[in-house]
Amino acid sequence: MHLDIPTLTIVSLLMGIAASVGFTSLMAVLNTQKVLRIWVASIWITTFGITLIGLRNQIPDAISIVVGNGLLVTGNILALKGIAQHLGLAMRWRWPCSLALVYTGAIAWFAYVSPNLGARLLAGSLQAMAFNLAYAYLLLRYHEPEIRKSCLIAGIVLLINGLFYAARAFMPLTPGASQNLMLAGMPVAATYVIGILTTLASYFALLQLITERLMVDLRRAARTDGLTGLLNRSAIVGEGRAALERCLERDQPFALLIFDLDYFKQINDRWGHDAGDAVLRHVTQQLREVIQWPGHLASRYGGEEFVVALPGATLEQALATAERLRHALAHSHARVGEHTIPVTASIGVAAARQGTRFEHLVRQADQAMYRTKFDGRNGVSAADEHNGVLAEAGNSRC
Numbered sequence: 001m002h003l004d005i006p007t008l009t010i011v012s013l014l015m016g017i018a019a020s021v022g023f024t025s026l027m028a029v030l031n032t033q034k035v036l037r038i039w040v041a042s043i044w045i046t047t048f049g050i051t052l053i054g055l056r057n058q059i060p061d062a063i064s065i066v067v068g069n070g071l072l073v074t075g076n077i078l079a080l081k082g083i084a085q086h087l088g089l090a091m092r093w094r095w096p097c098s099l100a101l102v103y104t105g106a107i108a109w110f111a112y113v114s115p116n117l118g119a120r121l122l123a124g125s126l127q128a129m130a131f132n133l134a135y136a137y138l139l140l141r142y143h144e145p146e147i148r149k150s151c152l153i154a155g156i157v158l159l160i161n162g163l164f165y166a167a168r169a170f171m172p173l174t175p176g177a178s179q180n181l182m183l184a185g186m187p188v189a190a191t192y193v194i195g196i197l198t199t200l201a202s203y204f205a206l207l208q209l210i211t212e213r214l215m216v217d218l219r220r221a222a223r224t225d226g227l228t229g230l231l232n233r234s235a236i237v238g239e240g241r242a243a244l245e246r247c248l249e250r251d252q253p254f255a256l257l258i259f260d261l262d263y264f265k266q267i268n269d270r271w272g273h274d275a276g277d278a279v280l281r282h283v284t285q286q287l288r289e290v291i292q293w294p295g296h297l298a299s300r301y302g303g304e305e306f307v308v309a310l311p312g313a314t315l316e317q318a319l320a321t322a323e324r325l326r327h328a329l330a331h332s333h334a335r336v337g338e339h340t341i342p343v344t345a346s347i348g349v350a351a352a353r354q355g356t357r358f359e360h361l362v363r364q365a366d367q368a369m370y371r372t373k374f375d376g377r378n379g380v381s382a383a384d385e386h387n388g389v390l391a392e393a394g395n396s397r398c
Helices: 005-029 034-054 061-086 094-113 117-142 145-168 186-223 233-249 264-271 273-290 315-330 358-374
Strands: 254-261 297-302 305-311 333-336 339-342 345-351 380-383 390-392
Touching: 005 034, 005 186, 034 061, 034 186, 061 094, 061 117, 094 117, 117 145, 145 186, 186 233, 233 254, 233 297, 233 305, 233 358, 254 264, 254 273, 254 315, 254 358, 264 273, 264 339, 273 297, 273 305, 273 315, 273 333, 273 339, 305 315, 315 345, 315 380, 345 358, 358 380
Parallel strands: 345 380
Antiparallel strands: 254 305, 254 345, 297 305, 333 339, 380 390
């Protein structure tokens, strides 16, 4: 069967349209996946560019050659932006946009000023190679552990794409091709077939990236509190148990603090539940800034109650951490519109011994916290690690 370039261009165009429609439909369902919007725009723009190039001899060459290739490189820039956003990276626009301008200028030069089909194909292959290698580099170098598998697969696919375009740059043209790409000959047509296959593989790689990211997001949503972004109760219990077991196996200390916001019901009654939510977000921000302990676990345990687990921390270290947190809360105010709301917390601290269960540690810290409330709130108390008698942690009042 003879496959010429016009036929392959139509096949590539139809595949691009199918992919564009498919990814657009997927975006309509997964509308929370912002990066998908960028990739959908990239695929549509690339497909439109292929359409213009495929209409050579049917529309003005300036549109078919220059605008068509300009759209192709624009689609590549958007794809790069999408991959960077998928990985949580800030994209630097300078080199992609500079490459796009140089590439489009080169295409126009070798189409009108110094006509040279071979030079145009070389420029097209090199820009596609550069972008595919950039995609692969980002995915293989900066992937998160949770999405490692899909990033490795996509990175390898796009690396192969880049190497293919590097080889394509040296494909010979048929002597009679002149300046018409559609007459470039069988070697170039063969690269079109491979290009269609590698592009199809790229689409499946994108689907894998989206699917694994969605699975990670769902797992995170199942274990985090929607208001604060901290671990929820079931997550802190599960992860706390595992962390405690690891520390006990390695004969390392483990401490836990639990705190409750003072007079929180009065805040809700006076200012409303929206203000209460603002206070909880404020407390979460203070918690993130103050608790710098490596490997700590922070949770909204329920209502206005929070739990922080400190693997590797002694009771003394946990008390010092709790006091810093208490001080930060007492000397900051939550802002709600034009109003400021003072916030204080009562904190209880407990340290684990061999054989201590995580739930028992929480109960010990909880009892210490209620001792703090009994003593006047806005303080820190420790559960005695030997006999369970509560011991006040020094002068911790304002």
